[in-house]
Amino acid sequence: MKILIAILLFPFLFLQNSYAYTIDEVNLHNTPNDCWVVFEDSVYDLSKYLPSHDIYMDIRDWCGKDMTEDFKTKAGMDRDHRVSSYSLLENYKIGEIESNQAPIIEEVDTIEDKIMPKNASNPYNLIIPLLISNILYWIPYLLIKKRIIKVSLKSFNAFWNTLLILLLLLPSLGFGVFMMLRYRFPGLWNIPFDFMYWHVELSLVMGIIGVNHFLSRVRVYLLQLKRSK
Known part of the structure; x- marks a missing residue:
């Protein structure tokens, strides 16, 4: 008998508490600190997520x-969100709209207040990483070549090889994986650090250093190609 009861009750362990709200109740939560929204008859509390939303769309x-x-x-903008955005949204679901109420979809008179203008400033910078990377790479390289600095080219190459590996593992791979994990664990969005910005900027640095490193050793590469033939 106990086994039969356990079998009957087992499916209920997987049922989530579902609450029904009215449109009027949702309308009361209309501030950034207390933000409820309706999406396809379901209610979502975006209060904790709102500060970390895409800065290009208010x-x-x-x-x-x-x-x-x-x-x-x-x-x-006639562009739907990605599948990952739909999955992320489900993490903030708190209930449903009462079945006897039809959701009200308000007409959008203007969209200027909801999206950033087309001429929004670019938060990323190419010139600064380009200048700093080139200066830090080529000035020491030339000083070593002219023997003004008593450091071997072997040590110079070893230093930049190590730096390239670190840049690959941390900002490029590490930050990229972390930003993917934020969709699986929404609490990670609360970390006050702009991972996307530094992922882009430091990846630029890695690419610029990589090109410089290749150019400084291009003769060696060409000789190796000739020997391989």
């Missing part, structure tokens, strides 16, 4: 409203 106006149309079109 979604604070969605708080307290039905965001179904805006979410699927990125506020009128």
Whole structure:
């Protein structure tokens, strides 16, 4: 008998608590610090996620409203979100809209307040990494070649080889994997560090140093190719 009861109750262990809310209740949570939204008859609490959302798209106006149309079109840009965004959204689901209420999808009069303008400034910088990387690489290289600095080229190459490996493992691979994990573990979004910015900038540094390192050794590579023939 006990086994039969256990079998009958087992499926209920997998049922999640589901709460029903009215549209009016959702409308009350309409601030960035207390942000509820409706998406396809479900209710989501985005209060903790909102500060880490894409800086190029302001979604604070969605708080307290039905965001179904805006979410699927990125506020009128005719571009749907990625599959990973839908999976991330499910982590913030808190309930459903009462079945006897039809969700109200508000018309969007203008989209200028919801998206950044087309001429938004680029947060990334190419010139600074290019200048710093070239100066730090070529000035010591030339000083060593002219024997002004008493350091062997072997040590010079070993230093930059090590730095390239570190740049590959940390900002390129490490930050990239971390940003992927944030969609699996939303709590990681709360870390106050701009991983995307440094992932891009330090990857640029790695690429520039890699090109410089190749150019400084291009004769060696060509000789090796000739010997291999």
